[in-house]
Amino acid sequence: MLELYYSKGSSAVAAHVLLEEVGATYEPIEVSIAKGEHRMPAFLRRNPKGRIPALGTAEGVISESPAILEYIAQSYPDAGVQPRGPFKQAQARSLCAYLCATAHVAFAHKHRGARWAVAEASLRDMQGRVAQNLSDCAAYLQKEAVASGPWAMGEQFTYCDPYLFQFSRWMEVAEVEIADFPKLQMHRDAMLARPATRKVLAMHGLI
Numbered sequence: 001m002l003e004l005y006y007s008k009g010s011s012a013v014a015a016h017v018l019l020e021e022v023g024a025t026y027e028p029i030e031v032s033i034a035k036g037e038h039r040m041p042a043f044l045r046r047n048p049k050g051r052i053p054a055l056g057t058a059e060g061v062i063s064e065s066p067a068i069l070e071y072i073a074q075s076y077p078d079a080g081v082q083p084r085g086p087f088k089q090a091q092a093r094s095l096c097a098y099l100c101a102t103a104h105v106a107f108a109h110k111h112r113g114a115r116w117a118v119a120e121a122s123l124r125d126m127q128g129r130v131a132q133n134l135s136d137c138a139a140y141l142q143k144e145a146v147a148s149g150p151w152a153m154g155e156q157f158t159y160c161d162p163y164l165f166q167f168s169r170w171m172e173v174a175e176v177e178i179a180d181f182p183k184l185q186m187h188r189d190a191m192l193a194r195p196a197t198r199k200v201l202a203m204h205g206l207i
């Protein structure tokens with residue numbers, strides 16, 4: 001059985017929603033970041049990076065949201081959340097790589113600046129850039145990712161959509177007004193209307 005290592009309210013929401021969407025049988029295992037459990041030996045043995053989410057499978061543990069999401073999509077082909085054809089599949093990987101390596105890192109400058117700098121002034125400076133950087137990401141995503149909609153890959157709901165939904169949560173925390181990005185807002189609202197999203201948000205104490 002799959003095991004999802006998650007912390008409430010973290011970016012694990014994306015993988016969690018996808019597991020629910022595809023009807024996976026999985027065990028959710030809470031690893032509280034607030035309590036520092038992600039740095040404890042028990043979890044580091046599963047994911048030496050000490051990051052959430054991680055997915056335990058029969059073959060070993062997968063880390064990094066894009067890899068986890070694609071693995072889930074491929075493992076449940078009947079759910080139809082894997083984009084069809086090499087071009088769409090490359091586009092999906094491109095979007096998830098952007099969310100992971102650009103947008104999430106831009107957001108991480110809010111609470112995790114100490115990873116990049118130590119001086120108080122440097123940390124404040126980085127935090128001061130977060131909302132603008134996420135707005136820039138939102139402008140790009142609105143123009144490129146949800147241009148035709150309703151989903152990130154167009155007509156088909158795919159494994160990218162829970163991750164794009166997670167981006168809207170980073171916007172909210174960074175106090176970036178989603179109403180300024182109507183297509184992203186429509187995407188977020190469409191995700192919020194899905195039972196899988198609502199179930200996971202309730203499990204994370206977010207609604």
Ligand SMILES: N[C@@H](CCC(=O)N[C@@H](CS)C(=O)NCC(=O)O)C(=O)O
Pocket residue numbers: 010011012033038050051052053063064065066100104112
């Ligand atoms: N690139 C990783 C990032 C994972 C990550 O940084 N997750 C955060 C939670 S949203 C975390 O584990 N933070 C704990 C820490 O930085 O110590 C992914 O996409 O899965």
